[in-house]
Amino acid sequence: MLRTVKEEAEKPEKEAKDQHQKLWEEQQAASKAQREQELAAGAFQELDDNMDGVVSVAELQTHPELDTDGDGVLSEGEAQTLLGGDSQMDPTSFHDRVWAAIRDKYRSEVLPTTPPAPSVPDLTEPKEEQPPVPSQPTEEEEEEEEEEGEGETEEEEEEEEEDFQVQGEQPKEAPPPLAPPQPASPTEDKMPPYDEQTQALIDAAQEARNKFEEAERSLRDMEEAIRNLEQEISFDFGPSGEFAYLYKQCYELTTNEYVYRLCPFKHVSQQPKLGGGSPTNLGTWGSWAGPEHDKFSSMKYEQGTGCWQGPNRSTTVRLLCGKETMVTSTTEPSRCEYLMELMTPAACQEPPPEPPADSDHDEL
Known part of the structure; x- marks a missing residue:
């Protein structure tokens, strides 16, 4: 629609x-x-x-x-x-x-008819100091200034005439x-x-x-x-779904060299502690790997990043009973095969039900 x-x-x-x-x-x-x-x-x-x-x-x-x-x-x-x-x-x-x-x-x-751009004044020049206020000139000083002024006027007129002549000649030269x-x-x-x-x-x-x-x-x-x-x-989260809370969670263990990361039912990775770098895939979720009588006691993660001239990396996660959920250890028993231990309350066995109390008994 x-x-x-x-x-x-x-x-x-x-x-x-x-x-x-x-x-x-x-x-x-x-x-x-x-x-x-x-x-x-x-x-x-x-x-x-x-x-x-x-x-x-x-x-x-x-x-x-x-x-x-x-x-x-x-x-x-x-x-x-x-x-x-x-x-x-x-x-x-x-x-x-x-x-x-x-x-x-x-x-x-x-x-070109475009007028030249106006020159930009140099702002770095120091400002001129204000001259002191002159005192009233005497009659003799006034006469001397008038004579000097007339001389300067004549010199300026001569310079203007010379400039005019030079400017008039420029178009002919260039x-x-x-x-x-x-x-x-x-x-x-x-x-x-x-x-x-x-x-x-x-x-x-x-x-x-x-x-x-x-x-x-x-x-x-x-x-x-x-x-x-x-x-x-x-996913099979156990007989009573007790392992469901691990889904969408991740747990880390930091050693001297690496940071190990376990995301149950997804993948396991390894990353250098110093210098960063891309994480190495130690395996993706495969299946439960415990024995027949205790199927949910371990997990298998397979098809990780391949080793140099060796098989793909894989990890077995052993589940241990504990009050908290945390990765307690990671080892490499054989080349490219890792063993990780995860403590979780979901691995604890439920106590057997208590027998009902026999309150009805015959008195001898």
């Missing part, structure tokens, strides 16, 4: 999103074509030095950066090849046949650098937000997806719980 609701909500959502995507891509393509048209037109106008409406081989040769053989010079043959074998080309043919081949190499002769053609007004490559109607369809579909996913999670959790219960009831 929820799957059907989700799929029905996703159909109009997909159609609306696809339409929005299509319109945006069409706008991007049109905008890109317009920008390329403007760039090609600007390059054509620059190349057409005599403004006769066509670009000739000689005019194209004024841009050596279009060189194709790497010698730094655009020869007449190379220029004619760029023009498709023609000696000249009009604006339309230039855009359709030439511009795509030269756009990455072409450099505009127009100076020709303008070549710059790549700049797009007219490029748009961002980010898709605009959805309109209200499309967004409403998206929200409705997302709500349906959330409900469906929540139901899916609940179903998976329930199925997992059922599998765990089925697995749990499949």
Whole structure:
């Protein structure tokens, strides 16, 4: 039911999103074509030095950066090849046949119009100390200052004239650098937000997806719980289920070298005490391994990690009667075969029932 609701909500959502995507891509393509048209037109106008409406081989040769053989010079043959074998080309043919081949190499002769960034003041310079407040000058000092001021004014005017002359000569000494053609007004490559109607369809579909996913999670959790219960009831926990409390529990024993971990009815592992490292599997649950008259006195864990040039590791767990549940010892009687002792109240034998008291007896 929820799957059907989700799929029905996703159909109009997909159609609306696809339409929005299509319109945006069409706008991007049109905008890109317009920008390329403007760039090609600007390059054509620059190349057409005599403004006769066509670009000739000689005019194209004024841009050596279009060189194709790497010698730094655009020869007449190379220029004619760029023009498709023609000696000249009009604006339309230039855009359709030439511009795509030269756009990455072409450099505009127009100076960039971007104003230079303002210089950042050096914040590390020490602040100037405030000069002391001068006292009232005398008449003689005022006359001397006026004479000095006139001299300084004349010197400043002469320096300004020299600076003006130097600045006026700079354009003649340094020709303008070549710059790549700049797009007219490029748009961002980010898709605009959805309109209200499309967004409403998206929200409705997302709500349906959330409900469906929540139901899916609940179903998976329930199925997992059922599998765990089925697995749990499949174990033989003793005549009266006295060993059931060991299930889903783990017990550890730390020695000088290793940390041994027993998870009854699951597995046994060994891990180095120092330095960590991955645990070594000493066997997974196999079966009860006690003698016929005392089947539940030991457990067998098999098919652990293989030994080097030897069998897979295995562990026998001997159950001992005790008030607490704890691993008391772990040994390796033979190579790759371990013996572990687990103390547990479940291993204690129930005392035999007391005989009923014989209260009815005959008096002699």
